[in-house]
Amino acid sequence: MDFTHFNENGMARMVDVSEKNETQRKATARGYIKMAEATIEAIKERKLKKGDVLSVAQVGGICGAKKTWDLIPMCHNILLTGADINFEIDSDRVWIEATVKTTGKTGVEMEALTAVSVAALTIYDMCKAIDKHMVIGDIKLISKTGGKSDFLLKD
Numbered sequence: 001m002d003f004t005h006f007n008e009n010g011m012a013r014m015v016d017v018s019e020k021n022e023t024q025r026k027a028t029a030r031g032y033i034k035m036a037e038a039t040i041e042a043i044k045e046r047k048l049k050k051g052d053v054l055s056v057a058q059v060g061g062i063c064g065a066k067k068t069w070d071l072i073p074m075c076h077n078i079l080l081t082g083a084d085i086n087f088e089i090d091s092d093r094v095w096i097e098a099t100v101k102t103t104g105k106t107g108v109e110m111e112a113l114t115a116v117s118v119a120a121l122t123i124y125d126m127c128k129a130i131d132k133h134m135v136i137g138d139i140k141l142i143s144k145t146g147g148k149s150d151f152l153l154k155d
Helices: 037-044 053-066 109-127
Strands: 023-034 080-089 093-104 135-145
Touching (some): 023 109, 037 080, 037 109, 053 080, 053 093, 053 109, 093 109, 109 135
Antiparallel strands (some): 023 093, 023 135
16 A cells, blocks of 8 residues: 655655645545543533534534644645534533535545544533543544545444
8 A cells, every 4th residue: 555645755745636636525524522520510601611512623623623634744735614512411422523625626634533533522622621531532523425435424
């Protein structure tokens, strides 16, 4: 298997996508942040001093998706046509799911993964004063469409 991010000399490069066709592309990623039950309750009841945790995490995740090219060295600067984040609260964790869309020459998998990561880090930042034992985990690509191949994670 050849890695596309290396040139003929084995050095890192940004992949040239100039010859690719523009297609509609969409990617969805998912992950969670695990925390104490009391922290979950504080989020639900909006009792944290920093504000509404999930609203801020929603904005943070979308901003993360938009800045992926600035964070991940070989990512292209992509014009996103949509980004959305949904949260599902369980008894001991908040599940985060991000869907990102574009019409372009390269996919948005990294943008979806970054959106989940930044949303989880935002939740961590907003809750760290009351819970030092939070764990971010299981961040993964769930699906992607557009481009050469589609992908759907089979559980």
